[in-house]
Amino acid sequence: MPPSNTLLPVPNRTVPFWLCEVDPLLQRHRTTAELPRSPVDVVVVGSGLSGNLTAYHLLKKDPSLKVVMVEADDWCSGATARNGGHCKPMTYFGYEEERKMRGARTANDMLVFEESHLARYAALVEAEDIDCDLHVTRACDVFFDEAEAQAGQSAFRARKRDFPQSVAAGDLREISDPRELERISGMKGGFWGITYPAGHLWPYKLAAGRESARMCFLNRTTPPLTGGSLHQSLRSTSRQG
Ligand SMILES: Cc1cc2nc3c(=O)[nH]c(=O)nc-3n(C[C@H](O)[C@H](O)[C@H](O)COP(=O)(O)OP(=O)(O)OC[C@H]3O[C@@H](n4cnc5c(N)ncnc54)[C@H](O)[C@@H]3O)c2cc1C
Numbered sequence: 001m002p003p004s005n006t007l008l009p010v011p012n013r014t015v016p017f018w019l020c021e022v023d024p025l026l027q028r029h030r031t032t033a034e035l036p037r038s039p040v041d042v043v044v045v046g047s048g049l050s051g052n053l054t055a056y057h058l059l060k061k062d063p064s065l066k067v068v069m070v071e072a073d074d075w076c077s078g079a080t081a082r083n084g085g086h087c088k089p090m091t092y093f094g095y096e097e098e099r100k101m102r103g104a105r106t107a108n109d110m111l112v113f114e115e116s117h118l119a120r121y122a123a124l125v126e127a128e129d130i131d132c133d134l135h136v137t138r139a140c141d142v143f144f145d146e147a148e149a150q151a152g153q154s155a156f157r158a159r160k161r162d163f164p165q166s167v168a169a170g171d172l173r174e175i176s177d178p179r180e181l182e183r184i185s186g187m188k189g190g191f192w193g194i195t196y197p198a199g200h201l202w203p204y205k206l207a208a209g210r211e212s213a214r215m216c217f218l219n220r221t222t223p224p225l226t227g228g229s230l231h232q233s234l235r236s237t238s239r240q241g
Helices: 049-061 095-102 104-128 146-162 164-169 178-185 203-208 211-215 227-240
Strands: 042-045 067-070 135-143 173-175 192-200 217-219
Touching (some): 042 049, 095 104, 104 146, 104 164, 104 192, 146 192, 173 178
Antiparallel strands (some): 135 192
């Protein structure tokens, strides 16, 4: 029966291209038949990039931690296995709206945080020698709609006025001269453009490539528990242990 919660994995999902090269060790992997009977330190729900990176960093910090990863479907079969792996922090957008809602410092901090992901991914891939097709390059966004070009330029310049050092550190470079834009992008007719560090990778392989993923208990096809029932289930297994 399909889960009533639409956020949970649905049965008979389509198989994405990004699962055409799966890790045979991790696929359909399950280290224990039941949830562990003894208490654990951390339960990670979901084996996508969020769950795997969380487990990775926790275990890196303290290898003695007992970590259980529960997965309702197959290993890393959700959004992580369905996205094209663009690491494209478009931080020239969004500053003004966030500044209105949360103030300038928080708005900038959020964009700096977003920008930091590319370098962190690159450092992780290098440190763990992960073969995930990571390619670090620059993106060049070109705006062909005048109103959108103005919106992008205004948001970018507002942030640059307030936090010039952050924008310089993020290496965002606007191109306002249409001829220069055409020369750099190779595209005619753009009103405004911007270049910034970006990259692409194979997200499934990034998640599968770390030894730490293999260190977790991994319960494949754990019944999709909601927060409350998972808590209840772990409490009862802990009591039996
Ligand atoms: C089509 C598409 C394209 C995208 N393109 C990009 C892109 O180019 N660049 C980019 O940065 N981002 C992109 N994204 C977003 C990116 O894929 C997600 O932000 C990221 O993969 C989320 O990772 P996650 O680990 O949080 O979620 P997921 O990878 O979805 O992992 C969640 C896991 O939890 C499991 N689960 C869910 N509920 C339960 C439960 N109750 N109990 C047990 N297990 C459970 C699921 O089965 C799943 O395996 C794209 C997303 C999609 C769908």
